Structures are given as C-alpha cells and as structure tokens.
Amino acid sequence: MNEIRTHAGMNDPQRASSPAEAPTESTSLLLRELVAHLRHYRTQLRQEWARRITGARLLTAMTDEEIFAEATSVYNNYVEALETGTLEALQAYARNLSERIIPRGVETHEVLGIVLLLRDVLARSLFSKYREYFAKLDRILDAYEPAANRIANTVAVGFVQERERVIMEQQEAIRELSTPVLQVRERLLILPIIGVIDPQRARQLTEQLLKSIRANRARVVVIDITGVAAMDSHVANHLVQTVEASRLLGATVIVSGLSPEIAQTLVNIGVDLSKMTTVGDLQGGIEEAEHLLGYRGAQSRDIAEAEG
Amino acid sequence: MQVPILKQGPFLIASVQSALSDADLLQLRDTLVEQVGRYRSRGVIVDVTALDVMDSFSSRTLRDITQMIRLRGAETVVVGIQPEVAFAMVQLGLTMEGVPTALDLEEGLAYLNQEIRTKGNETERHGR
Numbered sequence: 001m002n003e004i005r006t007h008a009g010m011n012d013p014q015r016a017s018s019p020a021e022a023p024t025e026s027t028s029l030l031l032r033e034l035v036a037h038l039r040h041y042r043t044q045l046r047q048e049w050a051r052r053i054t055g056a057r058l059l060t061a062m063t064d065e066e067i068f069a070e071a072t073s074v075y076n077n078y079v080e081a082l083e084t085g086t087l088e089a090l091q092a093y094a095r096n097l098s099e100r101i102i103p104r105g106v107e108t109h110e111v112l113g114i115v116l117l118l119r120d121v122l123a124r125s126l127f128s129k130y131r132e133y134f135a136k137l138d139r140i141l142d143a144y145e146p147a148a149n150r151i152a153n154t155v156a157v158g159f160v161q162e163r164e165r166v167i168m169e170q171q172e173a174i175r176e177l178s179t180p181v182l183q184v185r186e187r188l189l190i191l192p193i194i195g196v197i198d199p200q201r202a203r204q205l206t207e208q209l210l211k212s213i214r215a216n217r218a219r220v221v222v223i224d225i226t227g228v229a230a231m232d233s234h235v236a237n238h239l240v241q242t243v244e245a246s247r248l249l250g251a252t253v254i255v256s257g258l259s260p261e262i263a264q265t266l267v268n269i270g271v272d273l274s275k276m277t278t279v280g281d282l283q284g285g286i287e288e289a290e291h292l293l294g295y296r297g298a299q300s301r302d303i304a305e306a307e308g
Numbered sequence: 309m310q311v312p313i314l315k316q317g318p319f320l321i322a323s324v325q326s327a328l329s330d331a332d333l334l335q336l337r338d339t340l341v342e343q344v345g346r347y348r349s350r351g352v353i354v355d356v357t358a359l360d361v362m363d364s365f366s367s368r369t370l371r372d373i374t375q376m377i378r379l380r381g382a383e384t385v386v387v388g389i390q391p392e393v394a395f396a397m398v399q400l401g402l403t404m405e406g407v408p409t410a411l412d413l414e415e416g417l418a419y420l421n422q423e424i425r426t427k428g429n430e431t432e433r434h435g436r
Binding site: 207210211214218219244245246249250251 | 395410411
C-alpha cells in the first residue's frame with residue numbers, strides 16, 4: 001500500500017485522483033528501495049552529515065556528541081517519514097526537538113540549514129549509487145525530492161511555530177508583570193510604572209487601571225512614574241487621557257515621581273497638565289491620597305499641631 | 309424610551325435603562341430640570357450603567373443638565389460610566405468637564421450627601 005498516496009488523498013482527494021499527480025506503483029517501490037539504501041548506509045551518512053554540520057558552523061551551541069546524538073534521531077525520523085509518507089510522527093518530533101533546543105539559543109537558519117544539509121547528503125549518496133543508471137536516478141530523485149522537501153518544510157514550520165509560541169508566552173508574561181495595580185488602603189490604588197512606556201503598553205495600563213478602579217471601587221489612584229526614564233508627547237497625552245477616564249469613573253488620579261527630565265520635556269512639548277494633580281514622590285502621593293479619602297495620618301496631624 | 313425618575317429622599321435618581329435617542333435625552337433634561345424644582349430636591353443622580361456607548365450629544369446633554377440643575381440650586385452627579393466607555397470617551401475628547409462623576413449609585417449618593425453637608429456648613433458659617 002502506498003502511504004504517501006493515502007496521505008495526500010486525505011488532504012486533497014482530487015489531486016490524488018488526477019493521473020498526472022498520482023504516484024505510480026513504481027514510485028512506492030522506488031521509495032522502498034531508497035529507504036533500504038538509507039538504512040543500509042546510515043552510519044556513514046550520519047557521520048558525513050554531522051561532519052558537514054560542524055563544517056558549516058551550524059549548531060555551535062551544542063557539543064559534537066550532542067550533534068551526533070541529535071543527528072541520529074533526526075535521521076531515523078527522516079527515513080521513517082520517507083518510508084511511511086506520514087508526517088505526524090515527524091511533526092511531533094520536530095516540536096519536541098524545538099522545545100529542547102530553543103532555550104539553548106539555536107536559530108531558525110541553523111535548523112533549516114541542517115535539514116537542507118541532510119537532504120543534500122542523502123541526494124549526493126543516491127547520486128553516487130545510481131550514477132551508472134541515469135534513467136533510474138531520475139526516477140529515484142522524482143520520488144525522493146517531493147518527500148524530502150515536505151519533510152524539510154515540516155521541520156522548519158514546526159520550529160518556527162514553537163519559537164512563536166515561546167515568544168507569545170513571554171510577551172504575555174511581560175505584559176502581565178508590567179502592570180501591577182495594588183490596593184494600599186480601602187478605596188486607594190497604586191499603579192507603579194517602571195521602564196519604557198510604548199503606546200501599546202500605555203493602552204494596556206489604562207485598561208487595567210480602569211478595570212481595577214471598578215473592581216476595587218477605588219476613589220483615589222496614585223500613578224507613580226519614578227521608574228519611567230523618558231516620556232514623549234504621545235505617552236504624556238495618554239497619561240492625561242487616563243486621568244480623565246478615571247475621573248469619569250469617579251476616581252481622582254494623583255501622579256507622583258515626575259523626574260526633572262520628564263518635567264522639562266512635558267513643559268517643553270507643551271502638554272496640558274492642568275488637569276493632573278502631581279506630587280513629588282510616592283510618599284507625598286499617598287499622603288495626598290489619604291487626605292482626599294479623609295484619613296488623618298497621626299504623623300501629619302502632629303506636624304500640623306506643632307506648626308499650628 | 310422614557311427614563312424613569314425616582315425620588316429618593318432629597319434626591320432624584322434617573323436610571324437610564326437602554327440606549328437613548330436624542331429626543332429621549334432632551335426629554336430627560338426637561339423632566340429633570342422641571343422636577344428638581346417641584347420636589348425641592350437637593351441633588352440629582354443620572355445612572356448610565358446600562359449605556360455601552362456615549363456620543364458627543366449625550367455627553368453634552370449631560371453637561372447641560374448639570375449646569376441647568378446647578379442654576380436651579382441642586383447638584384448633579386453622573387454615575388456608572390463603564391471603563392471601556394470612559395476610555396472611548398476621552399479618546400473622542402469627551403471629558404465632560406464640570407460634571408461630577410462617581411463609580412456607582414452608592415458612591416453617587418455618598419457624594420451628594422457630602423456636598424449637602426459642606427453647603428450646609430457654609431450657610432451656617434455665613435449666617436453667623
């Protein structure tokens with residue numbers, strides 16, 4: 001039974017039934033012969049492949065032994081995929097391999113490079129075997145090339161997908177870490193912002209803050225930007241918008257910790273900050289907020305009495 | 309669709325139940341301005357929790373209501389603006405300046421009670 005035809009038939013019945021595209025019985029015979037050849041010479045071919053990987057300076061993050069071990073299992077999976085024509089096992093293997101090697105810093109071009117190298121090594125060996133029988137070589141390559149290309153494709157796509165998945169996960173994690181909205185007292189939230197604010201993060205900060213105001217029934221919010229090194233007009237305007245949106249929800253916003261540089265920038269670019277209450281540092285921000293909420297801090301009252 | 313207006317002690321509560329047409333908004337304005345005098349109310353709460361859209365006309369009408377009610381001697385507070393609505397509004401530049409806002413009905417009542425108290429204190433002080 002021809003597994004490749006079965007597989008192709010599952011994806012696209014019309015293509016499999018069209019006579020021009022359908023693999024003939026001899027293709028499967030040829031593939032079987034091919035696989036037998038690859039099995040027979042596997043030790044030499046694997047060594048040759050590993051040698052060329054090292055020669056091409058690919059997978060420099062891994063030791064020679066690791067490369068050889070990895071090469072062995074890739075080789076076996078490769079031949080198996082050629083033999084059965086099904087890519088599921090190879091897909092699973094490619095995903096598994098990617099999970100292991102991505103944290104070690106292996107790049108996309110390396111993975112693609114080694115798979116293409118294997119394809120070349122195998123084609124070269126086929127060529128030297130059948131060089132006497134040109135017509136047969138032709139047919140063998142006809143059978144080999146589409147299957148090999150599909151395998152290379154599968155491995156590369158598997159790798160890239162795994163990489164993208166990792167990147168997405170990290171982005172998600174960073175996004176969540178970057179917007180902690182903390183409740184300090186009843187009705188009082190603190191939003192410390194650290195690092196660079198880009199438009200996307202600014203938007204997310206606002207959304208998070210507005211949701212938290214509603215969820216915690218906050219009346220005062222202190223946004224502390226001590227940890228923000230620079231601010232452009234876009235972000236500043238967004239900050240003003242956040243203050244206004246919070247007011248629409250009935251919360252007062254106090255911005256604390258504007259650095260001298262940011263103060264200069266904001267004045268120079270002429271952002272209208274008249275709607276924002278600003279306080280020097282976080283401590284001052286919290287004191288101001290407690291005052292608005294009607295708390296009487298023991299300390300400030302003592303000072304007030306001493307002064308008064 | 310008409311907005312039901314409830315009398316609660318010294319306050320009127322207008323609870324918007326669904327999206328309002330421009331005519332509905334104007335009617336709400338007229339009714340509130342009229343009733344605030346008839347019931348000698350001290351404050352008005354407009355609850356917009358059910359609104360998921362706020363356009364320039366509705367925010368302008370809410371501002372008008374606030375100012376008219378103020379001229380009639382009472383305070384207005386708009387409560388229950390949803391976070392997404394608030395963000396969309398400021399992006400459109402509808403910041404409803406001069407309109408007091410509060411998180412929900414409860415907060416709105418607390419705000420009005422406090423406003424009445426401070427006003428009362430001021431009158432007392434002036435009286436002395």
